Amino acid sequence: MAFSPFSSSLVHPQLQHTVANMSLLDAIIFYIIHLVDKFGAWHRLPVLLGLAYLGMRRHLHQRYNLLHVGGSKDQKYDTREFSYRTADGTCNHPLNYLVGSQGRFFGRNMPPATSGYGLLEPHPSIIAKKLLERRKFVDCGKQFNMIACSWIQFMIHDWIDHMEDTEQVEIRAPDEVAEGCPLKSFRFYKNKKVQTGSPKPEIGFLNSRTPWWDGSVIYGNNNDGMIKVRTFKDGKLKISGDGLLEHDEKGIPISGDVRNCWAGFSLLQALFVKEHNVVCDMLKEHCPDLDDEKLYRHARLVTSAVIAKIHTIDWTVELLKTDTLLAGMRINWYGFFGKKIKDLIGHKFGPVCSGLVGLRRPRDHGIPYSLTEEFVGVYRMHSLLPDKVILLDIKSATSENRSTPVQEEVPMWEMIGKQGERRLAKIGMEQMLISMGHQSCGAVTLWNYPSWMRNLVAHDADGEDRPDRVDMAALEIYRDRERNVARYNEFRRNMLMIPISTWEDLTDDEEVIEALHEIYGDDVEKLDLQVGLHAEKKIKGFAISETAFSIFLLIASRRLEADRFFTTNFNSSTYTDKGLEWVNKTETLKDVIDRHFPKMTGKWMRCSSAFSLWSSDPTPRNCIPLYLRPASACYVLVSILACFFLISCFQ
Ligand code: HEM
Numbered sequence: 203m204a205f206s207p208f209s210s211s212l213v214h215p216q217l218q219h220t221v222a223n224m225s226l227l228d229a230i231i232f233y234i235i236h237l238v239d240k241f242g243a244w245h246r247l248p249v250l251l252g253l254a255y256l257g258m259r260r261h262l263h264q265r266y267n268l269l270h271v272g273g274s275k276d277q278k279y280d281t282r283e284f285s286y287r288t289a290d291g292t293c294n295h296p297l298n299y300l301v302g303s304q305g306r307f308f309g310r311n312m313p314p315a316t317s318g319y320g321l322l323e324p325h326p327s328i329i330a331k332k333l334l335e336r337r338k339f340v341d342c343g344k345q346f347n348m349i350a351c352s353w354i355q356f357m358i359h360d361w362i363d364h365m366e367d368t369e370q371v372e373i374r375a376p377d378e379v380a381e382g383c384p385l386k387s388f389r390f391y392k393n394k395k396v397q398t399g400s401p402k403p404e405i406g407f408l409n410s411r412t413p414w415w416d417g418s419v420i421y422g423n424n425n426d427g428m429i430k431v432r433t434f435k436d437g438k439l440k441i442s443g444d445g446l447l448e449h450d451e452k453g454i455p456i457s458g459d460v461r462n463c464w465a466g467f468s469l470l471q472a473l474f475v476k477e478h479n480v481v482c483d484m485l486k487e488h489c490p491d492l493d494d495e496k497l498y499r500h501a502r503l504v505t506s507a508v509i510a511k512i513h514t515i516d517w518t519v520e521l522l523k524t525d526t527l528l529a530g531m532r533i534n535w536y537g538f539f540g541k542k543i544k545d546l547i548g549h550k551f552g553p554v555c556s557g558l559v560g561l562r563r564p565r566d567h568g569i570p571y572s573l574t575e576e577f578v579g580v581y582r583m584h585s586l587l588p589d590k591v592i593l594l595d596i597k598s599a600t601s602e603n604r605s606t607p608v609q610e611e612v613p614m615w616e617m618i619g620k621q622g623e624r625r626l627a628k629i630g631m632e633q634m635l636i637s638m639g640h641q642s643c644g645a646v647t648l649w650n651y652p653s654w655m656r657n658l659v660a661h662d663a664d665g666e667d668r669p670d671r672v673d674m675a676a677l678e679i680y681r682d683r684e685r686n687v688a689r690y691n692e693f694r695r696n697m698l699m700i701p702i703s704t705w706e707d708l709t710d711d712e713e714v715i716e717a718l719h720e721i722y723g724d725d726v727e728k729l730d731l732q733v734g735l736h737a738e739k740k741i742k743g744f745a746i747s748e749t750a751f752s753i754f755l756l757i758a759s760r761r762l763e764a765d766r767f768f769t770t771n772f773n774s775s776t777y778t779d780k781g782l783e784w785v786n787k788t789e790t791l792k793d794v795i796d797r798h799f800p801k802m803t804g805k806w807m808r809c810s811s812a813f814s815l816w817s818s819d820p821t822p823r824n825c826i827p828l829y830l831r832p833a834s835a836c837y838v839l840v841s842i843l844a845c846f847f848l849i850s851c852f853q
Pocket residue numbers: 351352354355358362363364390462463464578579581582583584586587618660661677681
């Protein structure tokens with residue numbers, strides 16, 4: 203039903219048309235969130251109201267934004283024959299075995315860009331030089347350390363990578379900036395463009411990784427990858443005697459994904475290979491009849507779920523340090539009433555009460571699961587990477603002396619690829635992990651893009667160095683345009699967020715405003731997504747922009763609720779009793795580190811999460827407001843009311 207009364211002056215003129223096709227209820231929801239956006243900030247609301255706001259936002263996105271790219275007809279199969287994660291991501295969606303498998307299309311959270319600006323408008327090298335390149339390293343304080351930075355790369359390599367074409371393009375820096383660019387020109391492969399066919403002919407891009415949260419970063423994205431990493435004995439994966447990854451004869455690590463790897467990333471791969479292998483030991487001890495194949499399958503399910511859980515209730519909470527998000531992420535996993543109540547009531551009262559994990563059926567909101575172009579766009583966070591890794595001299599540290607001396611500062615480019623693997627082998631897992639825990643990563647802000655990435659030796663899918671170096675800062679601007687991802691303002695409108703009208707709406711930093719003006723003039727529509735995301739004034743506690751967060755909000759839930767192994771099959775017959783118990787008992791990365799390095803966190807980590815600076819103070823225990831503490835009667839009362847409210851909104 204069309205709803206016109208809200209197309210009034212109370213709604214931003216550029217958003218009025220989006221309300222026109224909404225149902226009455228959705229128009230009211232839109233109006234409420236629009237008012238909150240306009241007159242206040244949802245993150246300053248009391249936690250439950252903030253959660254209601256986020257719930258409503260997510261609801262509108264799911265109904266009006268998700269697009270199905272390259273739709274295919276149902277391809278049925280018997281799900282009972284596939285109670286495990288397959289090597290290439292097939293056989294997860296209950297009605298179509300192809301959904302989410304390697305080589306499927308990226309979806310979209312909004313239509314492709316309509317603005318019609320050219321691929322070189324303004325020139326990517328000018329943006330790289332004048333707005334992105336690091337002048338002086340800006341760190342992100344105590345909030346996020348180098349483990350957190352490596353973690354998100356570890357996740358990206360689990361989910362997304364655009365397939366390339368065989369044709370190359372060359373970008374030449376214009377004279378205006380050529381002097382200041384480490385590469386005056388650089389060549390790279392175009393992304394592979396494919397006609398999608400149905401539902402209507404359009405261009406789409408293919409994902410060479412499996413988008414499920416299936417641990418493909420350690421298990422591989424297809425059969426060949428899976429065979430390479432397995433020992434075929436007791437379900438285990440290959441790992442070297444020093445606890446790091448094994449390497450092939452060319453010095454390339456043996457793991458699920460080896461493209462553009464560096465020492466910190468390969469360290470996390472090794473840690474979770476160790477985790478997989480101890481899960482195999484545990485399962486074998488309790489179920490001696492399980493053969494190699496079954497042990498592998500169960501251990502993969504368990505390890506992937508541990509990774510997904512850590513990302514949801516540990517990493518994300520550090521990324522978006524607000525009470526609302528702390529509550530929201532725990533609700534995604536456990537539901538409103540928390541872990542203990544979920545264990546008692548199961549999923550009888552739906553996702554609001556018991557979270558998304560363990561739902562009776564996967565939910566994709568009518569659009570088969572994939573990750574999206576916009577999701578890739580908002581996760582371009584190379585500014586997190588520093589210029590050097592600061593190695594601590596952990597041997598000379600004493601318990602009295604809290605500030606551990608620095609042993610060496612290694613330039614980042616020496617920690618990449620095969621060279622990085624050799625360095626890591628000398629450093630060892632313990633020293634690297636402790637050092638990364640004590641080093642802040644970069645802030646996602648303008649003028650903080652690592653300069654060394656402007657002259658980068660990228661890798662191909664086999665982990666081999668490419669002959670042509672690339673200017674990543676310029677390339678990333680080009681890539682979003684090549685993929686027709688909406689520019690910043692159109693992106694915001696499509697996400698039902700209030701667009702900017704002047705640079706002052708984006709930021710109050712005078713220097714940024716001047717620089718934007720120099721490059722984009724007064725044309726706010728031209729502003730590139732990357733530049734907007736990096737320039738946007740941040741919400742207190744957020745390490746990323748609110749615009750990026752709006753995509754994040756949608757996809758974080760979708761990765762869980764659309765996956766059969768986090769919903770229908772999140773049970774003991776699929777995971778085994780002991781496997782499920784393992785997932786339930788593991789809450790944080792610290793738990794995993796403690797399992798493999800029993801004395802490490804006790805000695806080296808003061809803070810509460812392994813993702814924040816290890817030398818920082820722990821989060822006070824009573825930081826959660828009274829009405830959010832599961833033990834309080836007030837919590838139960840307010841939660842019941844909030845549940846009724848949310849259920850009546852969305853069901
Ligand atoms: C030393 C560490 C890293 C190196 C060497 C590296 C290098 C690269 C390269 C060469 C590409 C492909 C560029 C192209 O052809 O389009 C890429 C893509 C990407 N990287 Fe990184 N990266 C690193 C760390 C990170 C981190 C920490 C993040 C954080 C989120 C990240 C997020 C991404 C994303 C989202 C893409 C786009 C993937 C796609 O096109 O499908 N990377 N990176």
